[in-house]
Amino acid sequence: MLGYVPEIYPDELIYSWASRYYSHNGYPGYRQALDDLLVERNGKIHFEFTGHFNSEAMKAISSMYSYRELILQHTMFPYYARFDTLERKQKALACLMAGDCKVDSLMQFPNDKKHHHLKYCPLCSGEDRQKYGEAYFHRSHQIRGIGSCAKHRCNLIETPVRLYGNASPRLHVPEDIIPQDAETIISSELEAKFSSYLTELFNAPINFANSIPIGEYLVSRLEGSKYQPPTKSCVYCKAMADDINHFYGQECVLKHQIQKIITGERIDFSQIARIGFFLGIATNEVTNPIIIHKSNPYIPRPRKPQNHNVRSGMRKENWAAIDTASLPLVKKTIEDIKHGHDRPGRISSRIICKAMGWPSKRLNYLPLCKAEVMSNMDPIEEYWAKEVIWAYKKAKQASGQKRVYWREIRNLTNIRREQFLSTFPLLTNFTSPEIAEEIQGL
Ligand SMILES: [Zn+2]
Numbered sequence: 001m002l003g004y005v006p007e008i009y010p011d012e013l014i015y016s017w018a019s020r021y022y023s024h025n026g027y028p029g030y031r032q033a034l035d036d037l038l039v040e041r042n043g044k045i046h047f048e049f050t051g052h053f054n055s056e057a058m059k060a061i062s063s064m065y066s067y068r069e070l071i072l073q074h075t076m077f078p079y080y081a082r083f084d085t086l087e088r089k090q091k092a093l094a095c096l097m098a099g100d101c102k103v104d105s106l107m108q109f110p111n112d113k114k115h116h117h118l119k120y121c122p123l124c125s126g127e128d129r130q131k132y133g134e135a136y137f138h139r140s141h142q143i144r145g146i147g148s149c150a151k152h153r154c155n156l157i158e159t160p161v162r163l164y165g166n167a168s169p170r171l172h173v174p175e176d177i178i179p180q181d182a183e184t185i186i187s188s189e190l191e192a193k194f195s196s197y198l199t200e201l202f203n204a205p206i207n208f209a210n211s212i213p214i215g216e217y218l219v220s221r222l223e224g225s226k227y228q229p230p231t232k233s234c235v236y237c238k239a240m241a242d243d244i245n246h247f248y249g250q251e252c253v254l255k256h257q258i259q260k261i262i263t264g265e266r267i268d269f270s271q272i273a274r275i276g277f278f279l280g281i282a283t284n285e286v287t288n289p290i291i292i293h294k295s296n297p298y299i300p301r302p303r304k305p306q307n308h309n310v311r312s313g314m315r316k317e318n319w320a321a322i323d324t325a326s327l328p329l330v331k332k333t334i335e336d337i338k339h340g341h342d343r344p345g346r347i348s349s350r351i352i353c354k355a356m357g358w359p360s361k362r363l364n365y366l367p368l369c370k371a372e373v374m375s376n377m378d379p380i381e382e383y384w385a386k387e388v389i390w391a392y393k394k395a396k397q398a399s400g401q402k403r404v405y406w407r408e409i410r411n412l413t414n415i416r417r418e419q420f421l422s423t424f425p426l427l428t429n430f431t432s433p434e435i436a437e438e439i440q441g442l
Contacts, residue, residue, distance in 0.1 A: 002036055002037075002060060003021070004021075005057075005060040007064060008061075008064055008070075011138045012139065013075070014050045014070065015047050015048070015137065016136045017074070018045045018051065019137075019172055020134065021033060022034075022173065030169070034169060036057075037057045038051050038053060038054060039052045045171070047118065047161075047167070048079075048080075048142065049075045049103055050075055051099070052099035068093070071096050076142060077092070079143055080107040080269070081107050081206070082206060083214045083272055085211070086211050092106040110144065110268045110271075114144075115162055115164075117158040117159055117160065117162050117163065118142065118158075118161040118163065118172070118177070119159065120138070120157055120178045120182075121141055121149035121152055121154060121156055121157070122182040123151075123152040123184060124141070124149060124151065124152065125174075129180075134174070134175045135175055135178040142163075143198050143202050145198065145270035145274075146199070146270075147187060147191045147194075147195055148187035148192045150196045150198075150199035153186065153187050153195075155184075155185040155191075157182055159178065161177060190248070190249075194274075197276070197283060201269075201286060201287060202269075204284065204287040205287075210288055212289045214267065214272055215261050216291065217289035217290075218261065218262055218272070218276070219235060219262050220292070221281055225279075226239070229374060233363075233367075233374050234367035234374075235258070235259075236371075237262075240255075240275075241254055243278070244258075244278050247278050248274065252270075253271050256320050259367070261275065322365075323366040323369055326356070326366060327369055329356065330373065333352060334347055334352065342390070344387060346377075346378065346380075347373060348377060352369075352373050381423060384419050384420070384423045385423035385427055386430055387415065388423050388427070388439060389427065389431045389435065392409060392438070392439050395409065395412065404442065405442065424440050427440070
């Protein structure tokens with residue numbers, strides 16, 4: 001039978017509330033408390049999410065809160081689901097509301113290999129004790145990567161309670177875990193500002209209507225910056241990662257992670273927040289992105305449906321790996337086209353894709369290769385100049401030193417008279433002044 005049900009405090013984790021339920025009712029052990037709250041015997045309440053509450057507990061909870069609001073306001077759902085696709089967000093919320101806590105298959109969890117502990121703010125817990133007579137675990141203190149309390153700008157403190165998937169179902173009572181006399185350390189300016197940013201982003205209402213992928217939005221915000229060439233053909237992920245890590249004074253994002261974020265493969269809340277804060281994008285723009293392109297849009301690779309039940313070996317086409325692996329061959333192909341033949345070749349995306357045996361849009365998925373191609377694309381006049389010189393030499397050879405006519409150049413190159421004239425100032429860049437003068441005399 002259900003005992004006394006305490007109220008849920010602002011920003012409190014459901015797990016914290018259940019722990020207080022256990023301590024307030026004088027159960028001999030947490031197991032008995034859980035048995036009164038949950039459907040399954042041996043069930044548990046997820047640190048960051050919820051539990052499969054029985055009808056009695058649900059009735060008590062819904063007298064305080066709609067269950068949907070409870071998930072949105074008292075679990076870490078907004079952290080893990082915020083940047084996911086609309087469909088997956090809706091599905092995850094529906095499953096959580098139905099008491100399904102197999103969260104690994106519902107949401108993307110960063111595989112950062114760091115240990116995460118329940119955290120608290122020494123000043124918030126002091127205030128909570130004054131106001132409510134007890135401390136509790138705030139969910140906004142559990143944001144991964146947050147170091148400072150957004151309200152007090154002091155460092156958050158880790159408890160010994162480690163958060164991991166198969167931790168014991170034990171209910172750790174906040175009042176027992178959070179000490180009364182913890183030292184308050186003021187956070188650095190940057191840490192405090194970034195933590196406020198994280199908290200704002202975390203607490204903003206989730207938009208269940210906006211389907212713009214965050215990666216695409218971030219790329220649109222790079223237009224005109226040093227992280228994109230004027231052609232917007234790629235993003236300089238390495239330069240961006242270097243600058244971001246320098247800005248924060250620690251390695252918080254890697255090149256390939258940025259690559260995955262902009263292509264939509266990765267939706268890590270903390271890293272997206274790092275990028276947004278670094279680029280100076282307001283939190284309400286990150287949570288409700290609108291893309292305004294100045295001109296031709298960048299085309300990110302389409303997001304593939306992912307099977308989150310199978311964690312490895314499913315990525316058939318790992319573009320980042322293909323990109324890196326193909327780069328040497330792309331470079332060689334460019335060299336061959338430019339210098340390997342008698343007749344000059346012009347580098348273009350189409351020509352390179354053809355030479356590599358790729359579909360014509362493949363370079364859009366391979367930023368390194370694309371950048372290499374773009375940097376080797378000559379201005380068209382330079383290409384014409386090289387063509388004209390080649391044609392002139394060929395015609396002269398064929399005619400055995402007799403006079404070369406403009407008509408012959410045109411027949412060999414298909415170049416028009418005005419295009420031919422536009423090459424004149426460039427000819428000496430690619431041939432001797434004598435030959436340039438002979439060509440200009442045609
Ligand atoms: Zn605080």
